[in-house]
Amino acid sequence: MDLIKCDVNVNVSEAVFMPSGFYDENEIVNLGRNYWSFYTIAGLTWLHPTRGHEISFNVGFMSNTENDTTQYQSGDEFHMDYTVAQHFSEEFGIGMTGYYYNQLSSDESPQLERLQQIINAQNQLRQVLGRSALPAVGGFQGESAGIGPIIRYSPKFGGKQVHFIGKWIHEFDVQNRFKGDIGMFSVALDF
Template sequence: MRWRTSLEAAVLFGVLGLSGKAYATENGQQTYPIGIDTVLNAIVPAPGTTQFYDYSTFYTASRFVGQNGGSAIPGFKVNVFAMAPRVLHTWGDTLGPVTFTSGFALPIVHAGTTLPFGSANRWGFGDLTIHSLNIGYSNPDKTFFGLLALDFVLPIGSYSASRLVNTGSNTYAFIPALKVTAVPFPRSEFSATLGYEINSPNHADGYHSGNLVVLDWVAGYSVLPKLQLGVQGYVLQQVTNDTQNGAPVDGNGFRGRAYAIGPQIRLNFTRDSGIVFKWQHEFDVRNRPKGDRAWIEFTFPLNL
């Protein structure tokens, strides 16, 4: 198993497709920031307006789970803190109920890991997520919202194949996603994001991380006009093999899998600003780190 290059940031968060980056295929890496998109997933700024978002997360894991559910790396530990500022602008031109939104997200990451042969940590920028085009729709009574997101990740973060820890992945990614938010009755919210991540090879080491399907979801209820309580989580399933120099890794493609669930609290300050606190506990993990994520997310409008 290639520990040194593939665990460089075993669960780095780039953001969140941003929705931005947390890792999961190259021995526990992925580009989509799994677990980030659990707040009004399909709702974007109003036409002609700009919105600022910030996603901060802390991930900790003391176990790297192998193919059969057992610990695969003795003494493994990883801690990652990431803060990902994000800006979205919805263009003024619309096609009836259809809107067009673009933006970007750039994470700042601190990652530290301990492995049998040593430990290391590093600060730096992660890879840049470009929200090239988000095509949105809402029905007339604003009880259903849909969004097609076409996101690209560019490898601008620091990377060296000789390091134990990197803040960039040295790979490109394309992440199309479908997002929905439904309000079937007053004070309720059901949101989900279904994405598909396609990765380029890492030409520094010949490793090609497999494609994966991700699902973020939330079910929330507003117990007060500005206070929502909810349950949220995510699913990650790798659907194609990891390969190195064209051959499946470990003979079986080293396909990752993870589930997570946890509570969420959302507090709205105004119609367009608020803050979210959430926690996610992972279970039924394969071929990746198994741990816990804590998040603080907030947003407010920008008057540009």
């Protein structure tokens, strides 16, 4: 049976993001987040070594702590990345890649609670005046998806294989996040 010749690779990792980098609550853009995040990732790759078929995916869960300066806490996050590719040789492969992202819990902050109290007071006045109500402050839960092509070229230099990987991902169904297409280029070297 051909499936016996398939290679399966499983990996699990944990990343910890520390509150490092420049952070100033009065600046609109900061390099640091000023809070801790714990990121668990599990991945699986199935590769048929003679036919060159590949199916890979990673799932991740990130738990964020509160920013002590602003008392703002981003919700917990889930993502899944996937690739379906055809490798024509050790040097060349193409396929489709993409992702799905979903913020599982709402952002929390005393500022959000105060803003909701102001909106509630405004809505009482608007009701008396016969006007439609303002929407409630949401939890700013983000969600998005994307898909696009991936290409890999892996020549040998000095007996070592070097992998050049390019991706372009078109985002769609984006809610409460920045939207845009993503272009990535990476280089990896076998040791």
